[in-house]
Amino acid sequence: xxTHPLLIAFAVLTFAFLxxxxxxxxxxxxxxxxYLTFPPEGLSLKWYENIFEISAFRRTMVTSFMLAVGGxxxxxxxxxxxxxxxxxxxxxxxxxxxxxxxxxxLIPEIVLGFSLMKSVAVGMDxxxxxxxxxxxxLLVLPYCVRVVGASLNAFDFSIEEAAVSLGCPRWKxxxxxxxxxxxxxIIAGFILAFITSLNDVSISIFLTGPGVSTLPIQxxxxxxxxxxPTIASVSVLLMFVTVGVMAIVERxxxxxxxxx
Amino acid sequence: MTVSLSLSGITAHYGTTxxxxxxxxxxxxxxxxxxxxxxxxxxxxxxxxxxxxxEPTTGSIKLGDRDLTRLxxxxxxxxxxxxxxxxxxxxxxxxxVAFGLKQRGIGGAERxxxxxxxxxxxxxxxFADRYPANLSGGQRQRVALARALVIEPPLLMFxxxxxxxxxxxxxxxxxxxxxxxxANGTTAVYVTHDQEEAFSISDRVAIMNAGRIMxxxxxxxxxxxxANAFVADFVGFENMIPLRAVxxxxxxxxxxxxxxxxxxxxxxxxxxxxxxxxxxxxxxxxLVAPAGDGIPTTLGxxxxxxxAYQYQCDTPGGEIKANGPLAQPFESGTNAVLIPQPEQCCLxxx
Numbered sequence: 001x002x003t004h005p006l007l008i009a010f011a012v013l014t015f016a017f018l019x020x021x022x023x024x025x026x027x028x029x030x031x032x033x034x035y036l037t038f039p040p041e042g043l044s045l046k047w048y049e050n051i052f053e054i055s056a057f058r059r060t061m062v063t064s065f066m067l068a069v070g071g072x073x074x075x076x077x078x079x080x081x082x083x084x085x086x087x088x089x090x091x092x093x094x095x096x097x098x099x100x101x102x103x104x105x106l107i108p109e110i111v112l113g114f115s116l117m118k119s120v121a122v123g124m125d126x127x128x129x130x131x132x133x134x135x136x137x138l139l140v141l142p143y144c145v146r147v148v149g150a151s152l153n154a155f156d157f158s159i160e161e162a163a164v165s166l167g168c169p170r171w172k173x174x175x176x177x178x179x180x181x182x183x184x185x186i187i188a189g190f191i192l193a194f195i196t197s198l199n200d201v202s203i204s205i206f207l208t209g210p211g212v213s214t215l216p217i218q219x220x221x222x223x224x225x226x227x228x229p230t231i232a233s234v235s236v237l238l239m240f241v242t243v244g245v246m247a248i249v250e251r252x253x254x255x256x257x258x259x260x
Numbered sequence: 261m262t263v264s265l266s267l268s269g270i271t272a273h274y275g276t277t278x279x280x281x282x283x284x285x286x287x288x289x290x291x292x293x294x295x296x297x298x299x300x301x302x303x304x305x306x307x308x309x310x311x312x313x314x315e316p317t318t319g320s321i322k323l324g325d326r327d328l329t330r331l332x333x334x335x336x337x338x339x340x341x342x343x344x345x346x347x348x349x350x351x352x353x354x355x356x357v358a359f360g361l362k363q364r365g366i367g368g369a370e371r372x373x374x375x376x377x378x379x380x381x382x383x384x385x386x387f388a389d390r391y392p393a394n395l396s397g398g399q400r401q402r403v404a405l406a407r408a409l410v411i412e413p414p415l416l417m418f419x420x421x422x423x424x425x426x427x428x429x430x431x432x433x434x435x436x437x438x439x440x441x442x443a444n445g446t447t448a449v450y451v452t453h454d455q456e457e458a459f460s461i462s463d464r465v466a467i468m469n470a471g472r473i474m475x476x477x478x479x480x481x482x483x484x485x486x487a488n489a490f491v492a493d494f495v496g497f498e499n500m501i502p503l504r505a506v507x508x509x510x511x512x513x514x515x516x517x518x519x520x521x522x523x524x525x526x527x528x529x530x531x532x533x534x535x536x537x538x539x540x541x542x543x544x545x546x547l548v549a550p551a552g553d554g555i556p557t558t559l560g561x562x563x564x565x566x567x568a569y570q571y572q573c574d575t576p577g578g579e580i581k582a583n584g585p586l587a588q589p590f591e592s593g594t595n596a597v598l599i600p601q602p603e604q605c606c607l608x609x610x
Contacts, residue, residue, distance in 0.1 A: 156346060158343075159347070161342070161346065162347075162404075163359065164312075166334075167337070169332070170333075177348055181349055
């Protein structure tokens with residue numbers, strides 16, 4: 001059977017649009033010019049050095065990663081038990097509960113950011129870091145609940161009952177039997193949540209304040225003043241660090257659970 | 261250790277729906293009792309109550325002299341085998357079987373030895389290091405069985421354990437279950453909707469309907485002497501002929517069918533339970549004869565069953581099925597009588 005040429009063209013175009021920006025950004029970051037250009041003119045790593053010369057980039061990068069890790073962890077602490085309860089008692093609990101947890105992605109982020117600023121940052125007078133942490137945890141909660149929930153919905157709760165019947169108390173069965181079997185969902189949820197948090201601008205912009213900012217906001221601020229390839233080099237660095245974190249998460253979560 | 265299980269006065273609800281109504285059940289030491297019924301009859305609810313996954317509204321559950329009623333499920337020490345096998349997917353066969361021993365604080369070497377012995381007993385010695393995903397349905401159920409047996413529970417409970425297996429394997433596995441249960445002398449409760457399965461391996465069977473036990477007896481008694489119309493229908497008494505006792509004639513009772521037609525029932529063979537009653541029987545319990553003391557009928561469609569002919573018979577009481585001998589086939593439209601065979605007919609209160 002021959003593949004239709006239009007189908008081939010369509011597939012090539014799709015991949016071009018998916019991969020193209022990555023190539024352009026990597027190329028741009030290596031350019032020896034003081035402006036953004038592609039293909040790169042000359043080759044240089046000076047824009048990578050430049051990231052570490054600008055202290056704001058260093059600071060905001062640390063903040064962003066702390067928020068991504070902390071916010072995701074916090075939302076997992078809330079999201080996993082919530083997803084468990086909704087899957088375990090799906091016939092007893094009202095169906096709309098599941099939708100409530102998705103609200104943070106249904107509401108425009110900018111509205112969520114603004115209302116958090118009014119309520120948490122101003123209204124309750126939270127410190128900036130704490131307000132950001134709450135904001136990010138809320139932002140990524142839908143991913144945790146939904147993705148972990150999908151794993152839990154496919155989980156046969158007879159397995160948990162089997163553990164209990166064999167003498168394992170329920171709280172212990174949750175850790176020894178339920179969690180190891182929804183590991184894939186937890187890893188996937190973590191990765192999605194982590195990236196969402198790391199990328200966020202619209203919520204962070206309302207909650208950052210004097211002296212505290214996140215990397216995406218700093219990138220925007222930098223670009224307003226300079227049009228040099230630092231933007232590109234930061235992006236590339238961010239990309240690789242993210243991939244690295246994901247690999248570590250896969251490895252550690254994967255391995256500890258397998259050796260148990 | 262052999263103990264008996266006693267449920268007394270158990271009522272249970274799901275929300276506001278009553279699912280069990282004043283249920284009493286006694287399973288003797290080393291006895292295997294099946295709970296048999298269609299879905300929603302309360303058989304699985306009963307099992308879950310004993311396992312501790314549900315709490316009864318009223319009543320008590322005792323295992324030997326231990327009161328289980330309010331005991332948490334993990335402290336009940338009951339071996340459970342599930343319909344879906346419910347093996348731990350992330351553990352090997354050996355670790356699955358050893359799980360219960362680990363919960364009891366039994367050390368590594370001893371645990372491994374006991375698990376391996378049990379794995380050998382169910383014939384899976386070569387599979388101890390496999391994961392459940394790499395086993396067939398029958399092998400998985402053997403692991404589930406080994407996992408429940410290794411903790412040496414005083415009570416074993418099975419929740420439709422064979423319904424995910426194919427027909428041939430079902431027969432092999434039920435024999436295996438019965439063999440292991442008897443070898444250990446463990447008291448057992450077996451939930452199923454399959455009559456053949458329940459009858460074949462049980463000491464006694466409880467036929468359930470709408471949250472009640474309709475009859476609890478040996479398979480032999482249930483099969484030939486159902487106590488009420490529900491059980492009769494359940495075990496395949498296809499003919500339910502309503503009758504009314506009208507007169508006594510010497511050592512017989514004369515009974516009338518609603519649409520006319522009179523039947524003489526010798527007292528020697530039949531005990532009429534009430535004025536209005538039902539004659540329940542399988543098709544082979546009615547003998548088709550050209551004449552005699554029986555239900556008058558016009559024979560309808562004849563079908564060949566191999567061991568007999570079956571006739572759809574038009575009677576004053578409605579259409580009933582009766583078997584006639586192979587040696588003497590009747591043509592459709594023939595007038596005949598259907599003579600109840602005492603040992604295959606039951607008279608039940610209406």
